[in-house]
Amino acid sequence: MLKQRLVSGVLLAVMVVMVANYLPSPACWLLIVGLSALARYEFYTMMDGAGLPVFRVIGMLGGAAVVSSTFWTIGPEDQQLAAGYRWENLVLMLTALVVFVRQFPQKDNAQPVSTIACTLLGVWYVAFLMNYFTRLAFAWHDGELLHAVGPTGRMMVLYLVGVVKSSDVGAYFAGRLLGRHKLYPRLSPKKTWEGLAGGVVASLCVSLLFWHLTSGVLGKLPLDIVDAVVLGLVLPVVGVLGDLFESLLKRSSGMKDSGTLIPGMGGVLDVLDSLLFGAPVVYAYAVLFMK
Secondary structure, eight states, X not given: OHHHHXXXXXHHHHHHHHHXXXXXXXXXXXXXXXHHHHHHHXXXXXXXXXXXXXXXXXXXXXXXXHHHHHHTTOOSSHHHHHHHHHHHHHHHHHHHHHHHHHHTTOSSOSOHHHHHHHHHHIIIIIIIHHHHHHHHHHTTOOSOTTSBOOHHHHHHXXXXXXXXXXXXXHHHHHHHHHOOSEEETTTEXXXXXXXXXXXXXXXXXXXXXXXXXXXXXXXXXXXOHHHHHHHHHHHHHHHHHHHHHHHHHHHHHTOSSSOSSBTTTBSHHHHHHHHHHHHHHHHHXXXXXXX
């Protein structure tokens, strides 16, 4: 199991670096759409397992439209950023309306409210949060559309993935070696406070290493040592919250993992859970404080 996790982790890390440095922007958009779709499919499968019917097709199409609306409108100019928000909000509103209307013809669904809520949750939890990867990658991108992701977006995504996933690694080994006190046994019986502490230390070290290796420059954005410390402490905690939220979903559906696509790690949503909560935090922090 550990060997599979290590192999999968190394391969995923290599893929992230290759994508960030060499893949043209439209291909990155399609990758985000694809990963979001796979994660959403796993989410809706978990809802089926919990006995909660959903409008899977509407949720899949609506989520893809959310990411696409941002990619094709966002940019570094104020009017481009505003357009990205407007189109995203429009897509979310239309998706909700379609779900509401779709419920009317159903005569035999005994759980109409659950159907509406779970369908929209798949869009908001997976696609909306995943869309912050789009924002991180392209909000500061002013190059040609067919070029690779700009240096700011590339560094921001690499920073997010490196800091959050190093927390997972640190928590895993600290928990195995030192874990004694359960963190939240009702949702995740293997997580411990010692593991959380190990994850925070690992994230902080990677954040500071990133600051040192980049000389505090992430493309157009400065990363000073205070930013590195704050994000290095906050992101692992946020990542654990994302992990626990997905654990809640899996327990309600009776599933151990969201899928089996990634050997040793489970499904796509199992890999993305902590990143889905971390991406909005990094983006908001960058917009508010890294100027």
